[in-house]
Amino acid sequence: MSQDEILEGVTSAEYKYGFTTDFESDNLPPGLDEDVIRALSAKKNEPEWLTDWRLEAFRIWQSMEEPEWANVRYTKPDYQAISYYSAPVKKQVNSLDEVDPELLKTFEKLGISLDEQKRLSGVAMDVVVDSVSVATTFKATLAEKGIIFCSISDAVHEHPELVRKYLGTVVPRTDNFFAALNSAVFTDGSFCYIPKGVRCPMELSTYFRINQAGTGQFERTLLIADQGSYVSYLEGCTAPSRDENQLHAAVVELVALDDAEIKYSTVQNWYPGDAEGKGGVFNFVTKRGICEKRAKISWTQVETGSAVTWKYPSCILKGDDSVGEFYSVAVTNHYQQADTGTKMIHLGKRTKSTIISKGICAGHSNGSYRGLVKMGPRAEGARNFSQCDSLLMGDGCGSHTFPYIEIQNKSAQVEHEATTSKIGEDQIFYCNQRGMDTEAAIALIVNGYCKDVLKQLPMEFAVEAQKLLAISLEGSVG
Amino acid sequence: MLSIQNLQAGLADGTSILKGINLEVKPGEVHAIMGPNGSGKSTLSSVVAGREEYEVTGGDVLLDGESLLDCSPEERAHKGIFLSFQYPVEIPGVSVSNFIKTALNAHRAARGEGPLEAALLLKKMREKLELLEMDKSFLSRSLNEGFSGGEKKRNEIFQMAMLEPRLAILDETDSGLDIDALRIVAQGVNALKSPTNAVVVITHYQRLLEYIVPDYVHVLLHGKIVKSGTKDLALELEERGYDWIKKENAGK
Ligand SMILES: Nc1ncnc2c1ncn2[C@@H]1O[C@H](COP(=O)(O)OP(=O)(O)OP(=O)(O)O)[C@@H](O)[C@H]1O
Ligand SMILES: [Mg+2]
Numbered sequence: 001m002s003q004d005e006i007l008e009g010v011t012s013a014e015y016k017y018g019f020t021t022d023f024e025s026d027n028l029p030p031g032l033d034e035d036v037i038r039a040l041s042a043k044k045n046e047p048e049w050l051t052d053w054r055l056e057a058f059r060i061w062q063s064m065e066e067p068e069w070a071n072v073r074y075t076k077p078d079y080q081a082i083s084y085y086s087a088p089v090k091k092q093v094n095s096l097d098e099v100d101p102e103l104l105k106t107f108e109k110l111g112i113s114l115d116e117q118k119r120l121s122g123v124a125m126d127v128v129v130d131s132v133s134v135a136t137t138f139k140a141t142l143a144e145k146g147i148i149f150c151s152i153s154d155a156v157h158e159h160p161e162l163v164r165k166y167l168g169t170v171v172p173r174t175d176n177f178f179a180a181l182n183s184a185v186f187t188d189g190s191f192c193y194i195p196k197g198v199r200c201p202m203e204l205s206t207y208f209r210i211n212q213a214g215t216g217q218f219e220r221t222l223l224i225a226d227q228g229s230y231v232s233y234l235e236g237c238t239a240p241s242r243d244e245n246q247l248h249a250a251v252v253e254l255v256a257l258d259d260a261e262i263k264y265s266t267v268q269n270w271y272p273g274d275a276e277g278k279g280g281v282f283n284f285v286t287k288r289g290i291c292e293k294r295a296k297i298s299w300t301q302v303e304t305g306s307a308v309t310w311k312y313p314s315c316i317l318k319g320d321d322s323v324g325e326f327y328s329v330a331v332t333n334h335y336q337q338a339d340t341g342t343k344m345i346h347l348g349k350r351t352k353s354t355i356i357s358k359g360i361c362a363g364h365s366n367g368s369y370r371g372l373v374k375m376g377p378r379a380e381g382a383r384n385f386s387q388c389d390s391l392l393m394g395d396g397c398g399s400h401t402f403p404y405i406e407i408q409n410k411s412a413q414v415e416h417e418a419t420t421s422k423i424g425e426d427q428i429f430y431c432n433q434r435g436m437d438t439e440a441a442i443a444l445i446v447n448g449y450c451k452d453v454l455k456q457l458p459m460e461f462a463v464e465a466q467k468l469l470a471i472s473l474e475g476s477v478g
Numbered sequence: 479m480l481s482i483q484n485l486q487a488g489l490a491d492g493t494s495i496l497k498g499i500n501l502e503v504k505p506g507e508v509h510a511i512m513g514p515n516g517s518g519k520s521t522l523s524s525v526v527a528g529r530e531e532y533e534v535t536g537g538d539v540l541l542d543g544e545s546l547l548d549c550s551p552e553e554r555a556h557k558g559i560f561l562s563f564q565y566p567v568e569i570p571g572v573s574v575s576n577f578i579k580t581a582l583n584a585h586r587a588a589r590g591e592g593p594l595e596a597a598l599l600l601k602k603m604r605e606k607l608e609l610l611e612m613d614k615s616f617l618s619r620s621l622n623e624g625f626s627g628g629e630k631k632r633n634e635i636f637q638m639a640m641l642e643p644r645l646a647i648l649d650e651t652d653s654g655l656d657i658d659a660l661r662i663v664a665q666g667v668n669a670l671k672s673p674t675n676a677v678v679v680i681t682h683y684q685r686l687l688e689y690i691v692p693d694y695v696h697v698l699l700h701g702k703i704v705k706s707g708t709k710d711l712a713l714e715l716e717e718r719g720y721d722w723i724k725k726e727n728a729g730k
Contacts, residue, residue, distance in 0.1 A: 425531065430567045432551035433527050433560075434581035434637065435588065444580055448571030448620070 028085040034058060037184055040085045044153055044187070049164065057173040057183030064177045073337065074282060074308045077247045084185045084218070141201070147231075148193040149204055152220050155191035162193055166224055170253035170290050170316070178249040178284040178310075182218045186251070189219035194229040194260070203458050205234040221252040225260035225295075232263040234461055246281045254289030256297050258319065262289060265457050266301040266313075267465050280307025280336070287311065293319030293348070300456040302465040303330040303338065312370065314343035317351035317382075324353040327453040331469060332365030332397070341370035341402075346379040346412065355386040358450050361397035362473060368400040375412035382412040390420045391449050393442075393473070443470045479505050479542060479676055480526070480645055486536035487525045495521045497701035498537065503645070506673040510687055510712060511680045513698035514720050519680045520564050522698070523647045527561040528554045541645070556588035558644030562634040562651045564680075568622040574633065575603060575617040578640050585641060606639040610666050627654030635666045646670065647678045652686040664689030684716040697723055 028039060037058055041051040066076055142149050148159060155163050173183040194200050225231050235252075256262050268283070289297040299313035315324030326342035344353035359367040373384045390399035401418050423445055431441030447454065447466055454462050480503040488494035495518050503509055511519055525532050526539055528551035539546045546554055569577065583593040594602075603617060610632055622630050631651050638646055648667065652660055667677060667690050679690055687695075687709060695711040696703045699720070704727050705711065715723075 424567065426567045427569055429529055429531075429551060430563065430569075431581075433555055433563075434577075434641070435552050435555040435584040436580060437550070437552050437584070440580065440584060444572055444577070445569055448569050451571035 028083055030083045031080050032082070032084060032185065036084055040185065040187065043085060046156060047160065050156060053168070054184050057180050060173050061177065061180035061184055064180055066177050077282065079181070082247065085187055145198050145201065146195040147198060147200055148191065150191055152186070152189045152191040152222060155222070159191070159193070162224065163191065163222065166222055166253065166255055168253075170255060170288050171251050171286050176286060179251050179286040182220060182249050182251045182286070186218040186220035189221045189250070190223075191221075192223045192231065192233065194225045194231045196226045197228045198226075199229065200231040203232045203234050205236070217246070217248040217250065219250040221250070223253070223262060223264070224255045225257060225262050227257045228259040230261045232265070232458060234265050234267075234458065236267040236269070236461070236464070247284070248281055249284045250286070252285070252287040252313075254297055256289060256291045256295035256322075258293040259295060260292070261296040263298045263300070264289070264313070265461055266303075267457075267461060267468060268301065268303045269468050282307060283309045283311060285311045287313035288316065289314070289324075290316040291319055291322035291324060294321045295319055296323040296325070298325040298327070298456065299342065300327040300453060301329070302453070302457070302468065303328070303340065304468050307336060309336075309338040309340055311340045312342055314345065315353065316345045316347065317353065318347045320348040321350050322348055323351070326353075326355045326357070327456045328356070329358045329360065329450045329453045329465075329469070330367055331360045331473065332362070332367045333473065334363040334365060336363075336365040338366070339368045339370055341368075341372075343372040343374070344384055345374045345376070346382040346384070347376045349379065350381045351379055352382070353384045355384070355388070356452050357386075357388045358453055359388075359390040359399050360393065360446060360449070360473070361390065361399045362393040364396045366398045366400075368402065370402040370404075372404040372406070373414055374406040375409050375414065377408045379409045380411050382409065384414045386414075386416045388416070388418045389449070391446070392420065392422045442473060446473060479503055481540040481543075482526070482537070483540070484537035485522075485525065485534070485539060487521065487532050487534045490531070490533055494535070495532070495701050496525065499701070499703055501696065501703065503676045503678060505676055507694070508671070508677045508679065508690060508692045510692035510695045511678060511698055512682065512695060512712065512715055517698045518701040519698050520649055523561055523649045523678075523680060526647060527551055527559060552584070556585060560638050560641055560643030560646045562631070562638060562646065562648040564649040564653070566622050566630045566634055568620075570620055570623050572621045573618050574621055574636075577621045578603065578637055581637065582640055602640065606636055609639060609669060610636055611662050612636060628656060628659050631655055632659060632663060635663050639666055639670065642670065644674065645676050645678070647680070649680045650682065651679070652681050652683060660686060661689060684712045687712050699723060699727060
């Protein structure tokens with residue numbers, strides 16, 4: 001067998017989580033206009049300021065063109081064919097007994113039953129199924145510290161002053177086409193506030209899951225770390241297989257006030273489409289954080305899913321001495337396309353950023369890294385280090401690196417390193433000779449290649465991420 | 479135990495490298511294979527280990543009477559064949575301990591056993607490190623990355639000691655070793671020796687054979703074993719080089 005045959009064999013993993021769940025939904029009919037937005041806002045019982053905020057976003061969106069510059073190709077979604085609201089019918093739950101049994105089954109299939117999650121490692125979860133949070137745990141423990149962790153819909157009602165103060169300040173409605181759309185129609189997502197000086201005692205975690213056929217997902221996450229606080233936030237998701245493309249356009253806004261630190265980790269495993277490239281999730285996400293003085297934001301992501309990914313978690317290093325980090329592993333296989341990277345915008349003095357990007361391409365996929373490092377005129381003594389590596393598996397795939405560097409301050413330093421490598425037949429044979437089959441060999445080599453990123457993840461998440469890498473590249477693992 | 483019968487092998491493009499090799503290795507024996515550069519020594523060890531880059535065009539390789547030719551490299555490893563590589567590869571980001579753990583557990587899985595308990599694994603690793611006079615810090619280094627030539631070879635022998643193979647093929651494990659390391663590595667190999675195991679040492683130098691004493695010495699030339707003898711043959715080669723053997727065979 002040639003190496004290509006071996007690779008083809010082991011990279012033809014079928015999507016493990018391909019199933020759908022039947023439970024009643026309360027849907028809005030497909031289509032989007034101002035009335036739909038008013039209806040959606042009314043269903044959610046929102047205050048007038050938010051309805052108006054959405055309508056303004058919708059008007060902005062209508063004036064925008066869908067971007068075409070990313071290095072990906074796809075059929076643009078028909079935005080009038082999407083239903084913008086779907087909620088599981090039973091919404092209020094006080095215990096797991098009250099949760100739709102179908103939903104619980106779904107969680108079990110995913111191996112993330114809430115029971116188990118509750119028992120394990122003190123992870124608090126705010127579970128988003130379709131568009132409405134149906135279960136939130138650990139609220140009490142968090143409340144003791146004054147930490148707010150709830151759905152953004154609840155936050156709108158319970159903490160309107162915080163939501164109103166920060167919503168759209170990091171990712172304005174005018175930012176881009178998908179952010180504008182999200183601002184108009186977001187239905188749910190998470191809200192988190194860590195008070196001054198508080199160290200969040202547990203990892204906060206959200207599992208996203210797309211469930212309703214034809215339902216676009218427009219989560220909105222807003223996370224505020226007040227002065228001197230610390231939080232580690234985990235986001236992970238899986239989706240059922242689907243024949244038509246599903247759109248996901250989330251917005252995540254992080255605010256790290258003076259001396260605060262936010263670690264935001266994502267393990268993303270949406271349905272990538274089948275081996276022929278049919279189906280799969282379109283993932284167009286805007287993630288951005290702003291750092292005030294001496295604050296730090298770290299983005300860590302392991303991306304294995306989606307048919308098309310367009311995603312650039314970014315940091316605005318506004319405060320002096322603030323720090324931004326981006327650690328990323330992006331796997332593409334079959335016909336997946338990913339255009340991801342980061343933007344580090346250095347505004348403050350002595351700001352520092354680190355970018356470690358590890359791309360892995362297999363099958364006929366296409367992976368691109370697009371990174372912007374910008375040193376503003378005030379960014380004296382600012383520094384950036386970027387390392388962008390690509391690992392190619394087989395000859396059918398492609399990887400591209402687009403580094404953009406803008407320097408407006410002479411004392412700033414930017415360092416960029418890039419490598420492209422292939423998994424060598426030598427390495428695989430060496431592992432084989434030591435008793436490992438080719439799948440295990442590839443998993444080992446790939447995990448070694450990604451080590452600098454994986455070690456940034458919290459323990460349990462790192463284990464999950466390794467499994468995901470194995471599943472997305474290997475076929476029979478698990 | 480290992481029986482190589484009229485083995486012919488070469489590259490996919492038809493280039494022939496091994497031109498009819500015969501070799502019998504019995505349990506408890508040590509065989510040395512010597513021969514000039516490019517004569518096919520590494521190719522032979524690769525073919526025995528199952529490297530698919532080479533095509534077997536004739537003959538057979540048997541282990542305990544069963545042909546290995548249809549077995550994958552990992553199956554051969556599970557049957558107890560170990561190859562100490564002439565040029566060990568680097569696997570960045572994978573620590574020596576993680577690598578050997580994965581390898582050992584793959585062997586155990588093939589025997590239907592579960593993974594070795596962490597404490598036992600650690601104990602075993604410590605023992606073998608001690609045997610080879612290696613520092614613990616070695617375990618956390620990235621496999622072969624930035625290793626000196628000698629460190630790479632010691633690492634191969636460390637892995638051999640961990641996996642306890644029945645048939646070890648050492649391809650120029652002595653090259654690049656300093657005098658002390660040579661003695662230590664030889665100790666490691668001798669510790670593995672038993673009436674049921676066998677070792678095939680490929681080397682250019684007689685010196686290793688002072689420590690690992692061979693029962694037989696073979697000379698490989700142009701893809702064939704052209705001369706076999708006892709350890710005295712190695713001494714003679716050291717003294718006289720290969721020319722006389724080349725001449726002896728020129729007519730054939
Ligand atoms: N993959 C390959 N591609 C091309 N030629 C090869 C390949 N493998 C072996 N050869 C050739 O086959 C012959 C035998 O090579 P081999 O590595 O087996 O020699 P060796 O006896 O181990 O030599 P040395 O003592 O230098 O290690 C050489 O001429 C070599 O160039
Ligand atoms: Mg050789």
